[in-house]
Amino acid sequence: MLNFLTYFVNGISLGSIYAIIALGYTMVYGIAKMLNFAHGDVIMIGSYIIYTSMVTWGLDPLLSIVIAAAGCTVLGIVTEKVAYKPLRGAASSLAVLITAIGVSYLLQNLALLIFTANPKSFSSVVSWDGISLAGGELKIQGVTIITIITSLIVLLALQTFIKKTKQGQAMVAVSEDKGAAALMGINVNKTISLTFAIGSGLAAIAGALLCSAYPNLTPYTGAMPGIKAFVAAVLGGIGSIPGAMIGGLLLGIIESLSKRYISTQLSDAIVFSILIIVLLVRPTGLLGKKVQEKV
């Protein structure tokens, strides 16, 4: 039982990281109607920024995260402006997708060039040891708890921002009807930029948590969590923010428990099989909206 609880809590923690990454996917998809496959690599860049400022410059972990979030925000805005915006509207959605894959490889190879392929051992941004329950039988690591709390704060803050501020409302308006929003005076380009900025800023936070839990940083660190977070976003219903959160948590828990009870090697296969099954039963994902065909 305690064993189950340990894996369950670890699953929630891993799922929280997936959820934060999935928020970036789902927001960008909801507003720009594109899949930003380079999102996972923004996490990796963010982690390298944190590594550099913590280990090389010896800065405070919290300050390092702030620097990384700022760096990723700029990176997100720049990639959108340079790579995706020129393709918006005119080209087919396939062109943007391929470009995103290109950006992903570009970022990976840039990191390879700058930081080399040698894994960097990341020191955790969380120095707290965690808590012991049930007389030391059940240990929960500090980083696990911090991850869960952080993701809850991020979700609540994001929901409040979208519901309560005019920039957030502009995002909803653009995601519903870009044309009508523009005709009501909403600057669509600025709104899309802001979405990329927020998604990429969150990626930096996800990077910090991810590398604190799995302290092995390479240029490919972001790829697999990126794909899994994408699966989480689709599972929850792409475009839906609560959906991303639920999808992420489910995925993390399933992965963690299947590692324990079924097989470590098979856990990824199980995760992706679940995606296929969910899509067969509910093509729009758990919380996704049904798309109504216009007659």
Add this chain to the structure above:
Amino acid sequence: MCAMLSVNNLSISFGGLRAVDDFNIEIEKGELYGLIGPNGAGKTTVFNLLTGVYRPDEGRIFLEDRNITGLDTVEINKAGIARTFQNIRLFKDLSVLDNVKIGLHNIFTYPTISGILRLSSYFRIEKEMDERALELLKVFDLEKEKDSFAKNLPYGKQRKLEIARALATGPKLLLLDEPAAGMNPNETGELMDTIRFVRDEFDMTILLIEHDMKLVSGICEKLSVLNFGSVLSRGKTSEVLNDPEVIAAYLG
């Protein structure tokens, strides 16, 4: 004193089809002007040209003395043209109040950061936006529904909300695309009162597309008739509606 809207020789083609051909119009401040014509005549295309959704191949558009030809939709909205849509395009998952607030975005601004950090300017401006939006909702008798989703409003109220949202952007010229489409005679009668009220209360110039001849002859002072992309007839409503060419185009 120049006209509120003057359009000279506006044309656009899609592929081989000349959707709008040498379109001219002149609307004085405060006028209620109707644009009519058979289906597919190019009326909505004219609206899309006026609001910058399409760029014209030829011709020029002046709003008062400002040349707005080729500006993008956001700039044209800022310059003072707002519109509604033939098939209602409200933000369905936003509340009635928030739909109107979207229209206020250009008038009320605060930096993103003050929204994130909840600085005092955020609270002040949001409160002002709420008040202004509520005033508009009151005018259209929608304040009771302010918190319901736009998609849950009955059809007639959705039409009204679209007009309220367009007015929120602070236009000089309001374009209404088939405002009476799908309405029963009672609702149409009420809509006619609303449109007159908007013109008088907001000192608005209005250009509307409509098929309902009762509405057109009831409230429009002047008309232009469009057929196959070009202007068939224009002038005072009573004269245009008795023009044999217009009758021929309508009745075939």
